[in-house]
Amino acid sequence: MATATLPHDDIPTNADDPNLEIFCLVWLDANVNVKDFRDTEQKLRSIINRFKKFQDVEQCRKYIERRSQKDRLVIIASGRLGRELVPSIHKLRQVISIYVYCMDKKSNKEWANKFSKIKDVVVDLDGLITRIKADHKTQRKVEEPLAINIFTTSFGKGKSTSGVNGKFVFSQVFIDCLLRLKSTETDKIELIDRCKQQYEGNSTELKNISEFEKTYSPDKVLWWYSRESFFYNTLNAVLRNEKSHMIFLFRSFISDIYHQLKKYQITQQLQVYRCQMISSDELETLKQSMGQFVSVNSFFSTSAQYTAALAFLKIHQVKDNLEPVLFEITADPNATTTKPFADISKLSDYSEESEVLFMLGSIFRLNSVNRSSDDRLWIIQMTLCSENEHDLKNVLKHMKQQLGTEETTLRTLGKVLWTMGKLDLAEQYFTRFLKEFSPNDPLLGNLYDELGELASQSRDYEKSVQWHQKALVFKNQQQLTPNSNINQTTNVTKMAAPNPDYDKSVQQHQKAPGLKNPPQLTPNSNINKPINATQLAPQNYGHDKGIQQHQKASGLKSPPQSAPISNINQPINATQLTSQNHGYDKSIQQHQKASGLKNPQQLIPNSNVNQPPNATVISNTPVSVQWAQDGVVVAGGYGNGHTSVQFCFPHGLFVDDDQTMVIADNGNDRIVQWKVGDQHGKMMAGDRGPGNRLNQLNQPTDVIIDKATNSFIICDGDNRRLLRWSRQNDTTHGEILLEDVRCYGLAMDDQKNLYISDTKHHEIRRYQLGDKKGTVVAGGNGKGTDLNQLSTPTYIFVDQHQTVYVSERHNHRVTKWNKGATAGIVVAGGQGQGQALTQLSQPEGLFVDKLGTVYVVDSFNNRVMCWPQGAKQGTIVVGGNGRGQGTNQLNGPVGLAFDRHRNLYVADCGNDRVLQYPIV
Numbered sequence: 001m002a003t004a005t006l007p008h009d010d011i012p013t014n015a016d017d018p019n020l021e022i023f024c025l026v027w028l029d030a031n032v033n034v035k036d037f038r039d040t041e042q043k044l045r046s047i048i049n050r051f052k053k054f055q056d057v058e059q060c061r062k063y064i065e066r067r068s069q070k071d072r073l074v075i076i077a078s079g080r081l082g083r084e085l086v087p088s089i090h091k092l093r094q095v096i097s098i099y100v101y102c103m104d105k106k107s108n109k110e111w112a113n114k115f116s117k118i119k120d121v122v123v124d125l126d127g128l129i130t131r132i133k134a135d136h137k138t139q140r141k142v143e144e145p146l147a148i149n150i151f152t153t154s155f156g157k158g159k160s161t162s163g164v165n166g167k168f169v170f171s172q173v174f175i176d177c178l179l180r181l182k183s184t185e186t187d188k189i190e191l192i193d194r195c196k197q198q199y200e201g202n203s204t205e206l207k208n209i210s211e212f213e214k215t216y217s218p219d220k221v222l223w224w225y226s227r228e229s230f231f232y233n234t235l236n237a238v239l240r241n242e243k244s245h246m247i248f249l250f251r252s253f254i255s256d257i258y259h260q261l262k263k264y265q266i267t268q269q270l271q272v273y274r275c276q277m278i279s280s281d282e283l284e285t286l287k288q289s290m291g292q293f294v295s296v297n298s299f300f301s302t303s304a305q306y307t308a309a310l311a312f313l314k315i316h317q318v319k320d321n322l323e324p325v326l327f328e329i330t331a332d333p334n335a336t337t338t339k340p341f342a343d344i345s346k347l348s349d350y351s352e353e354s355e356v357l358f359m360l361g362s363i364f365r366l367n368s369v370n371r372s373s374d375d376r377l378w379i380i381q382m383t384l385c386s387e388n389e390h391d392l393k394n395v396l397k398h399m400k401q402q403l404g405t406e407e408t409t410l411r412t413l414g415k416v417l418w419t420m421g422k423l424d425l426a427e428q429y430f431t432r433f434l435k436e437f438s439p440n441d442p443l444l445g446n447l448y449d450e451l452g453e454l455a456s457q458s459r460d461y462e463k464s465v466q467w468h469q470k471a472l473v474f475k476n477q478q479q480l481t482p483n484s485n486i487n488q489t490t491n492v493t494k495m496a497a498p499n500p501d502y503d504k505s506v507q508q509h510q511k512a513p514g515l516k517n518p519p520q521l522t523p524n525s526n527i528n529k530p531i532n533a534t535q536l537a538p539q540n541y542g543h544d545k546g547i548q549q550h551q552k553a554s555g556l557k558s559p560p561q562s563a564p565i566s567n568i569n570q571p572i573n574a575t576q577l578t579s580q581n582h583g584y585d586k587s588i589q590q591h592q593k594a595s596g597l598k599n600p601q602q603l604i605p606n607s608n609v610n611q612p613p614n615a616t617v618i619s620n621t622p623v624s625v626q627w628a629q630d631g632v633v634v635a636g637g638y639g640n641g642h643t644s645v646q647f648c649f650p651h652g653l654f655v656d657d658d659q660t661m662v663i664a665d666n667g668n669d670r671i672v673q674w675k676v677g678d679q680h681g682k683m684m685a686g687d688r689g690p691g692n693r694l695n696q697l698n699q700p701t702d703v704i705i706d707k708a709t710n711s712f713i714i715c716d717g718d719n720r721r722l723l724r725w726s727r728q729n730d731t732t733h734g735e736i737l738l739e740d741v742r743c744y745g746l747a748m749d750d751q752k753n754l755y756i757s758d759t760k761h762h763e764i765r766r767y768q769l770g771d772k773k774g775t776v777v778a779g780g781n782g783k784g785t786d787l788n789q790l791s792t793p794t795y796i797f798v799d800q801h802q803t804v805y806v807s808e809r810h811n812h813r814v815t816k817w818n819k820g821a822t823a824g825i826v827v828a829g830g831q832g833q834g835q836a837l838t839q840l841s842q843p844e845g846l847f848v849d850k851l852g853t854v855y856v857v858d859s860f861n862n863r864v865m866c867w868p869q870g871a872k873q874g875t876i877v878v879g880g881n882g883r884g885q886g887t888n889q890l891n892g893p894v895g896l897a898f899d900r901h902r903n904l905y906v907a908d909c910g911n912d913r914v915l916q917y918p919i920v
Helices: 035-045 057-066 079-089 105-112 125-142 166-179 185-198 203-215 218-226 230-240 244-249 251-263 280-287 306-311 393-403 410-419 423-434 443-457 461-478 502-510 543-554 574-579 584-595
Strands: 023-028 050-054 072-078 095-101 118-122 148-156 159-163 270-279 293-296 300-303 322-331 341-343 355-358 363-371 378-385 632-636 650-655 660-665 670-675 682-686 702-706 711-716 721-726 735-739 743-748 754-758 763-767 775-779 793-798 804-808 813-817 825-829 843-848 854-858 863-867 875-879 895-898 904-908 913-917
Touching (some): 023 057, 023 079, 023 125, 035 125, 035 203, 050 057, 072 079, 072 125, 095 125, 105 118, 118 125, 125 270, 166 251, 166 293, 185 230, 185 244, 185 251, 203 230, 218 230, 218 251, 218 355, 230 244, 230 251, 244 423, 251 341, 270 280, 270 306, 280 322, 280 363, 300 306, 410 423, 423 443, 632 670, 650 702, 650 895, 650 904, 650 913, 660 895, 702 743, 711 743, 721 743, 743 793, 754 793, 763 793, 775 804, 775 813, 793 843, 813 843, 825 854, 825 863, 854 895, 875 904
Parallel strands (some): 023 050, 023 072, 072 095, 095 118
Antiparallel strands (some): 148 159, 148 293, 270 322, 293 363, 300 355, 632 913, 650 660, 660 670, 670 682, 711 721, 721 735, 743 754, 754 763, 763 775, 793 804, 804 813, 813 825, 854 863, 863 875, 895 904
16 A cells, blocks of 8 residues: 655645646747747747647647636737638637738638628737737736626515625635734745746846846735736736735735735725626626625726726627627725725736726625616626625625634634635645744644644545544643643634535535634644544545544544534534535525624623623532523524524623523624513613614623613624613613724622723723723733643623622633732633533633632533532533434523522524523
8 A cells, every 4th residue: 555645845836736827828830939029029928928839730739728717818820721621710718819910811801801800910929019019908907707786685584694705704804814813925936936947048038027027015015016017917817816825925026016006095085987898698697696795806907987998998809719708997096994005006017007906805785787778788786895895794794704814824724714615725835834833832733633634624534534643642742731722723713623614614614603713633632533433424425434544543443433413622623514515605604694793702701690680690509400401492583694583693791680681692683672462672771783882882792781871881893882771761872981902791799880892902901990901810911822822812701709700712611810910810611622511612702600600611622511619520511412403402602690589591693593491
């Protein structure tokens, strides 16, 4: 048997198609190799670098037919051979223009006039070069492929279902990741070397590359982008053809363009235009997508002048199966905050052109597709949009939040590519990432395991076994402690492991609320059982062999116990399996449902866990007490929606003495009050769409009742503020208590001090009445795993002694901070992310009784757990039966509360409902 070897080299030079330009010159002539033609070749390559020569018609035809429809071919053919070739290739989309070079212009014009793509019949080489150069200036504007992704929604019977193009989301996430991934000199050198290889023998472009190496600066990036040279040609081609590794190498220059567009952002609304030739099929797709959203996968060049844009379009030269279109775009700078656009005329190589450039990934609403009044072309009207306008805003924010807001790493990029199904590239970036660590870095064990998972999904079981063996040996050598920082990886791992079926993958993530981390490989979890039967079953292509190999690698005598697919700690979960079937849309739906989070790090839903002293308090609950295992739906449960009987990802939960529930209805930007037994909820705050006016909320994450003032106190998540909102029926707006704070969890002590969890600074602050600065009472030493640090604090609880309890999402633990303490004590979890009774996986809602018993929502394990004071492991209170919609199941729960009768309430975020579990 051949032995698999573990890769250690960087990305190979053939990681992407070696052709780095869209346009290609193809010359068919029996005399094409004579000296005079070779001199002409040099001149033509200064216009279009890719150059192919043929002397045989059949070979030339096969080459042309095999090119992608995203390629753009310019054909030069002799009169004799052109007669044979042109009829068979004329209708191909990739063929955009043909030139006949001959000795007898008159006779060849007779047959050439029958074909619209033949631009000219010429007898002079200099004339041929001049014509091709002039035409190409227009072609590079109007003939480039339409690089877009469309997001569509369909409606029926009161329900909205997403038929989403998963690439719409993944393209956004991929670029967001790259913009925050620091570039290195090694990457820039590799990019330059590749360009030199691509343009070998092209003296004009090699001079441009040399000039670029010596003189480039970020403030000149738009000059280079607008200039007719290798930089524009290559960058534009790799974006449109989705050459991931080349985009990776270009990332610092993409970032430079982003910052220049942001610096010179247009401040007033304007209308811009772009002319283009598109295929009849592309036009039909746009017609069917009116009212939907379009993301552009390249930088989008437009003109502020209608006549200038129209001048590029030679309508009288329209070819077979092609349609001339004019994009009319209304762009309001207030509509988007993440994708800038600017008039780059003064920064361009063509200062006389009023060019307005839109950032890569810009999103537009497709308003209409109609014929012009003179019936000469199609007019496509679009409006620039923000990420908050389309129905994918929840899943998009959820997936981006998985990347975090800080600098990303190669591991992050690898996870994104893994999710997109680009397994080979993901493996290469993981391997490259390994080189950044010392031999004893505890993170290496995680990376080895993840490489094993990747190899398994690629069905290279031998290599998978080797990686997992390496992980096991490494972890045994490390003798990891429970609080090892092996689980504290960059937000990168938060992209749950993946597959090429973007749409399906996203659907899975939608169903896994709170899902922010991929399988975390921790020493105490079952992660060392690389793949189990439950996980593999859906893929059904020979993974039994893989299981046997993994058992052999890990020393298992029997198959690893099956865990529900919902267990996020297993190497492959439902989301991952779905993605591999190329069902991007489903994948997105999973992310949407899982996301319940419209906001980065929004899985911070609060429960009544933070009820102030004047709220319901349960005292000493004996450990022997049990709750019914089947919950009763007491609010919501009618699917995801905006009506008075529905929720859109309920987060924070508060239960008053009379069993009145108050819920932060995160996705609906409102606070809902719901009495147990009522059929409908009552809208108490917000419910006017997302916004920052005082009568609006934007993705609230938590709410409590202040009985002294008969008001709600609300964490207004996306507005980064804390509001007070009277409970009186005639109240129309709130009062700002604090601004510019990433508040997600709330608590109040008996002195009326407010406690707020801050996920940006990874700390808890106490605020006295009127205090705007607050005092740090937990954390405040940056994000980390040490006991004086926190990592994404979510829910908090404060007891009568002002002891603060904190759920730490990314440390998978609950810590206790005595008043005045400078470090916390682990009271639940802290053994790495996992499903064992000693572990937690993304803890959320929190409550502590007077005996010090901790009740915590174990979100990723879809259960609520109880940890008596001093216990080394917890017990399952409710849930733990896999992710699902059954009455004994949960789907990414977040909020938790008790009423005065000790009945338990859980905000079941992914199922858009609140469940009550009566005490037995």
